[in-house]
Amino acid sequence: MPEYILKTDNLIKRYGDFAALRGINVAIEEGTIVGLLGPNGAGKTTFIRIVNNILEPTDGQVFFYDEPLTRKHNKLIGYLPEERGLYPKISVGNQIVYFGMLKGLSRTEAKQKARQWLEKLNALDWWNKNVGDLSKGMQQKVQFVVSVVHQPRLLILDEPFTGFDPVNLQLIKGLIREINNNGTTIILSTHRMEQVEDLCSHIIFINKGKVLQQGEIKEVKRKWARPLVRLRVDKLFEDSDINVVKSTLGEDGSWEVFVEWNHSQVPELVETLINKGIKIYEVEPVEPSLEDIFVNLVKAKDEETVDSVGI
Amino acid sequence: MRKLLIVLAFEYLKDVKKKSFWIATFVLPLIIIGIGWISTKVKSIGEERIEVCVVDKTGISQFIENKDNISFNKCEGADTSKGKYVLRVDWAGDSLIFATVESEEMPSPETLSDIRETLTKASEKYTFVNQGVQIDSIMAKVPKVIVNVSSGNKLTYFLVFAIAFVVTIITYILLIMYGTAVMNAIVEEKQRRVVELLLSSMSSSILLTGKILAIILVGFTQLTVWVLTGIIIIKQFNALGGLVPTDAGDDLSGIIAMLETVIEMPLPLMIVLIVLYMLGGMLLYITLFAGVGALVNDTREASVFTFPIMLPIIGGTIVVINLLSVNPQATVVGILSYVPFTAPVVMPARLPFSPALWEIALSLVLLYATVAIAFWMVGKLFRIGLLYTGSRPTLRTILKWLKA
Numbered sequence: 001m002p003e004y005i006l007k008t009d010n011l012i013k014r015y016g017d018f019a020a021l022r023g024i025n026v027a028i029e030e031g032t033i034v035g036l037l038g039p040n041g042a043g044k045t046t047f048i049r050i051v052n053n054i055l056e057p058t059d060g061q062v063f064f065y066d067e068p069l070t071r072k073h074n075k076l077i078g079y080l081p082e083e084r085g086l087y088p089k090i091s092v093g094n095q096i097v098y099f100g101m102l103k104g105l106s107r108t109e110a111k112q113k114a115r116q117w118l119e120k121l122n123a124l125d126w127w128n129k130n131v132g133d134l135s136k137g138m139q140q141k142v143q144f145v146v147s148v149v150h151q152p153r154l155l156i157l158d159e160p161f162t163g164f165d166p167v168n169l170q171l172i173k174g175l176i177r178e179i180n181n182n183g184t185t186i187i188l189s190t191h192r193m194e195q196v197e198d199l200c201s202h203i204i205f206i207n208k209g210k211v212l213q214q215g216e217i218k219e220v221k222r223k224w225a226r227p228l229v230r231l232r233v234d235k236l237f238e239d240s241d242i243n244v245v246k247s248t249l250g251e252d253g254s255w256e257v258f259v260e261w262n263h264s265q266v267p268e269l270v271e272t273l274i275n276k277g278i279k280i281y282e283v284e285p286v287e288p289s290l291e292d293i294f295v296n297l298v299k300a301k302d303e304e305t306v307d308s309v310g311i
Numbered sequence: 312m313r314k315l316l317i318v319l320a321f322e323y324l325k326d327v328k329k330k331s332f333w334i335a336t337f338v339l340p341l342i343i344i345g346i347g348w349i350s351t352k353v354k355s356i357g358e359e360r361i362e363v364c365v366v367d368k369t370g371i372s373q374f375i376e377n378k379d380n381i382s383f384n385k386c387e388g389a390d391t392s393k394g395k396y397v398l399r400v401d402w403a404g405d406s407l408i409f410a411t412v413e414s415e416e417m418p419s420p421e422t423l424s425d426i427r428e429t430l431t432k433a434s435e436k437y438t439f440v441n442q443g444v445q446i447d448s449i450m451a452k453v454p455k456v457i458v459n460v461s462s463g464n465k466l467t468y469f470l471v472f473a474i475a476f477v478v479t480i481i482t483y484i485l486l487i488m489y490g491t492a493v494m495n496a497i498v499e500e501k502q503r504r505v506v507e508l509l510l511s512s513m514s515s516s517i518l519l520t521g522k523i524l525a526i527i528l529v530g531f532t533q534l535t536v537w538v539l540t541g542i543i544i545i546k547q548f549n550a551l552g553g554l555v556p557t558d559a560g561d562d563l564s565g566i567i568a569m570l571e572t573v574i575e576m577p578l579p580l581m582i583v584l585i586v587l588y589m590l591g592g593m594l595l596y597i598t599l600f601a602g603v604g605a606l607v608n609d610t611r612e613a614s615v616f617t618f619p620i621m622l623p624i625i626g627g628t629i630v631v632i633n634l635l636s637v638n639p640q641a642t643v644v645g646i647l648s649y650v651p652f653t654a655p656v657v658m659p660a661r662l663p664f665s666p667a668l669w670e671i672a673l674s675l676v677l678l679y680a681t682v683a684i685a686f687w688m689v690g691k692l693f694r695i696g697l698l699y700t701g702s703r704p705t706l707r708t709i710l711k712w713l714k715a
Contacts, residue, residue: 049698054511055698079507081504081511085505085506086503087500098321101317102314102317
């Protein structure tokens with residue numbers, strides 16, 4: 001029986017007449033990295049703010065380790081907000097220590113942990129520098145340290161990769177994996193699906209204040225992915241049984257065509273096309289991306305909530 | 312409680328470590344002293360000695376005596392070179408003396424009335440002499456009148472006013488300066504999105520309380536520096552030959568002794584009351600300014616809200632400066648010392664004039680009750696406003712937030 005670090009029960013949040021969350025039910029298993037996906041305005045930030053006790057839900061409840069969520073749980077939660085913010089005229093060291101203390105660390109502990117983290121990021125010599133004097137990338141690193149300095153059980157990262165160059169992006173991804181290996185559950189909210197595929201084991205799709213789908217990525221893919229086959233052919237073709245999703249003309253005059261087709265029946269596809277007199281240069285079964293699944297889900301289930309496949 | 316102390320310590324040190332805090336602490340008194348010095352200089356320039364050339368056809372001028380600021384000189388003909396004004400005493404009858412003042416510029420009403428007064432006095436003596444009265448022996452018998460104010464001397468009375476003004480001005484400066492400071496800090500935290508991180512660690516009411524208490528502590532730190540500097544300066548003056556002519560030891564104890572003779576209220580009680588009014592005023596206004604900070608997205612937007620908040624403090628200070636020296640017992644001063652929004656600047660200035668205890672109690676109760684209401688209301692606005700980044704909320708939106 002898996003242990004759930006966070007569960008919500010029919011979470012509703014209204015701002016006046018506008019409903020930002022319309023009955024969110026999620027269950028997040030301890031130790032996982034969960035991708036929280038959804039377009040702008042889907043309700044991700046509202047959901048995250050409620051879990052951080054910044055907002056109160058209009059209705060419904062949040063459970064942290066099966067206890068109703070209260071402020072006492074704040075010290076077990078780390079948060080990297082999408083809109084980054086630190087005091088520009090306060091030194092890096094003081095700032096990390098301050099936020100660490102607000103999350104329940106003693107001054108000595110906070111100092112010690114802050115030093116450890118800065119050392120890990122090769123940034124210990126920033127200790128006395130004002131945050132305002134650092135580059136944007138450096139500030140992002142400090143902000144990351146602020147969110148993890150108190151060793152949270154649950155870490156919520158809202159768009160954590162913006163502002164990082166490729167080298168630092170790898171560094172931060174490595175750190176996220178390391179934190180997760182040490183037992184911290186991570187909710188990763190981002191638009192960058194490729195990062196979710198790379199890091200997350202689970203996903204929650206949200207749209208218009210409702211959960212469209214949640215579960216293990218491979219399960220979700222298995223259930224919702226339309227299998228695609230990529231072909232390179234000499235000319236375009238039409239067939240009532242073959243659904244062409246996308247086609248592009250290559251520089252050498254050949255066409256790259258994506259068709260919706262079951263991966264186990266690729267020989268039949270090839271045979272049909274040969275019979276039509278089509279020359280085939282390349283055939284490749286393709287894994288659909290999370291983005292494809294998400295677009296399909298939104299189209300198919302625009303107004304209705306899909307049952308959870310269970311995490 | 313632990314979080315409140317962490318916020319308080321952080322916010323306090325953040326302000327006190329700023330160079331601008333220490334610059335303000337030491338430069339502000341210099342500016343105030345500078346303004347005082349300039350205003351006395353300006354006054355003394357305005358009080359330049361006036362010279363009046365008297366062309367007399369009647370004989371009255373022999374009885375004209377010089378005044379503090381006007382000297383009268385007899386001159387022949389219309390020689391105007393000696394003074395700015397020429398006074399022609401043309402004709403003296405039984406019941407009328409006819410005189411003309413000639414000048415290129417219009418004399419001030421004060422100068423004219425001084426000249427008239429001088430001339431009237433001279434005509435009295437002139438008449439006595441004409442009636443055969445021995446004026447010198449009569450004048451010797453007229454008793455000298457000395458008007459003493461209260462039981463103290465002129466300097467003590469001046470001190471009471473000085474204290475009233477200084478307390479009002481300092482309270483005024485602290486309220487405006489720290490109110491604006493806390494508002495700007497909150498707007499900056501909103502703009503820099505630090506707020507979201509802070510609220511993920513504590514409730515908005517702890518944040519609000521921590522901020523307000525920290526800035527009040529900063530204010531009192533500044534006040535302590537000013538008072539200590541003041542005491543050192545007074546002691547230095549003593550070493551340089553004395554500021555106050557007194558037998559009661561050094562200048563400081565001399566001033567205290569003098570104050571105790573002229574103020575009915577015990578001095579420690581008065582100090583406690585002044586501190587209570589300053590504290591109440593700061594709590595009230597800093598809370599209100601913090602509320603404005605939570606409502607707006609940048610400081611330019613804030614002026615719409617800050618103007619009505621600042622109006623009572625400015626109005627109260629103007630009343631104190633203008634009315635108190637004329638009539639400290641005026642009804643309007645009394646009323647303004649009860650109104651919670653003006654009491655912090657008006658009542659401390661009334662204290663040296665010994666208002667009734669019930670008046671002080673009433674105004675304190677009203678002030679602190681208003682502080683509680685303001686804190687409750689701003690707390691509600693703070694919770695919603697801090698995360699609000701849309702256009703400036705209308706009055707209707709604000710009311711909706713208050714009801715939420």
